[in-house]
Amino acid sequence: MPKRLSVVLIARNSADLLAKALASVAWADEIILLDSGSDDNTVDIARAAGAKVYIDTDWQGYGIQRQRAQSFATGDYILMLDTDERVTPELQQAIQAVLQAPQPGVVYSIARRNYFLGRFMRHSGWYPDRVLRLYEREHYQYNASQVHESLACENAKIVALKGDLRHLTCRDFASFQRKQLNYATAWAQERHQRGKKVSLTGIFTHTLGAFMKTLLLRGGVLDGKQGWLLAVVNAQYTFNKYTELWALNRGYSEKA
Structure with missing residues (x-):
């Protein structure tokens, strides 16, 4: 059955x-x-x-x-x-x-x-x-x-x-970006609560790594224009989440 x-x-x-x-x-x-x-x-x-x-x-x-x-x-x-x-x-x-x-x-x-x-x-x-x-x-x-x-x-x-x-x-780039920003914020808050930290150098290392990984290691260049754009989007998302974590580490994102 x-x-x-x-x-x-x-x-x-x-x-x-x-x-x-x-x-x-x-x-x-x-x-x-x-x-x-x-x-x-x-x-x-x-x-x-x-x-x-x-x-x-x-x-x-x-x-x-x-x-x-x-x-x-x-x-x-x-x-x-x-x-x-x-x-x-x-x-x-x-x-x-x-x-x-x-x-x-x-x-x-x-x-x-x-x-x-x-x-x-x-x-x-x-x-x-x-x-x-x-x-x-x-x-x-x-x-x-x-x-x-x-x-x-x-x-x-x-x-x-x-x-x-x-x-x-x-389907809609603006909506997709808003969703990505929400994900980045939630990611940073969760890592901050677990005591994770990141340096200024770490922000840029992770950001560059995300771009190169998408474009080269994951074959983004084979997806044409969209592959290049996605590599930038992934780098931006990575930059946002690590910068938010950096700001939380230092108390710069605390609500008044």
Whole structure:
């Protein structure tokens, strides 16, 4: 008998993206959406698509919110999905094959094809960009990280699935930049709370390293104009997060 699949999403003000994300997983046994306080019609769209909707506005970070959302699921397996992601038909077939013949103790990685300024990237560290998203509900959960959360699955066997998640990472550059700045701030605050420090030299070393890694080591130059631009964006993101950490170390970012 096939295992049941719960698709789980967290959302806030995702009305412009949500319908297509949900349509790509309409074949799942159930869809769970945990909203963190949308003031657009995110909740209405989710309910119209047949999702079970819950609301929790006590935001404590991505890891905690994902785990809260997972707690509402009843399926044997979880597929954790973002509202700006789409499951391709090939990936759907691979997931359904897992449900037909499950392997206990296995967590499945999925390749993301990331969209950046008019192009789905093939290099630059943005493909295959594998993420751990399909797993047994009762055995695995997310950590409590504020940003760049991860699935706690140290003893699991990792198996790569065929097929891609289409990830609309950067459709609008200004919105993408705002999101990147929020990530950088959360990253710096978390590291500061853990006692991490950085020097002025370290800021520029990490920034230059991020640019060179994206462009050369990760093949960004093969992605053409977008590869060069992404290398600059990654360097900027790195500069922002380490500069914020430097400022927090010295009390320059304390609120009055």
